[in-house]
Amino acid sequence: xxxxxxxxxxxxxxxxxxxxxxxxxxxxxxxxxxxxxxxxxxxxxxxxxxxxxxxxxxxxxxxxxxxxxxxxxxxxxxxxxxxxxxxxxxxxxxxxxxxxxxxxxxxxxxxxxxxxxxxxxxxxxxxxxxxxxxxxxxxxxxxxxxxxxxxxx
Numbered sequence: 001x002x003x004x005x006x007x008x009x010x011x012x013x014x015x016x017x018x019x020x021x022x023x024x025x026x027x028x029x030x031x032x033x034x035x036x037x038x039x040x041x042x043x044x045x046x047x048x049x050x051x052x053x054x055x056x057x058x059x060x061x062x063x064x065x066x067x068x069x070x071x072x073x074x075x076x077x078x079x080x081x082x083x084x085x086x087x088x089x090x091x092x093x094x095x096x097x098x099x100x101x102x103x104x105x106x107x108x109x110x111x112x113x114x115x116x117x118x119x120x121x122x123x124x125x126x127x128x129x130x131x132x133x134x135x136x137x138x139x140x141x142x143x144x145x146x147x148x149x150x151x152x153x
Contacts, residue, residue: 036105036136044111063117064088073130081131083109085120096125104135 031039043051050060066088072079087093096119100112109116109131116129 031106036134039106040108044107046111046114049114063114063121065117065120077133080133081109083113083116083129083131085116085127085129087120087124087126089124091126093124093126096123096127098127098129099132100129102134104132104140106134 034042053060065085067084067086069084071082071084073082098112098116098119100107100109100115102108102111109129112129116127119125120127
């Protein structure tokens with residue numbers, strides 16, 4: 001579902017402009033009609049929730065976890081940023097590698113921060129949320145930097 005700001009409201013991208021009781025108006029361009037850059041610049045569902053909280057005079061709700069830190073994961077194509085969420089309490093904890101939604105094209109670590117926090121607490125896992133390289137700027141299966149040789153047998 002796309003969330004697009006219109007007249008200080010947040011739109012879900014469906015249902016022809018009607019407003020719901022939550023104050024969310026519903027008349028936005030569908031994501032397929034936007035370029036990847038345009039889609040990434042649109043307010044997200046997280047922005048919509050924060051907008052509703054702000055209009056109600058509520059502070060942004062951020063689910064507490066034991067710890068959050070950012071790391072870089074070295075790869076052949078350069079480092080990838082990741083955010084590591086650790087539950088409160090004593091470990092050891094299992095680890096979950098989380099690749100956020102967005103169809104490999106839109107969204108980012110900040111949009112899916114609430115999801116990673118909720119997973120951390122509900123599952124009692126360390127969640128490693130990865131900021132993967134996005135298409136179309138980074139096509140799937142990047143070119144190899146070194147030639148490969150077939151293996152015998």
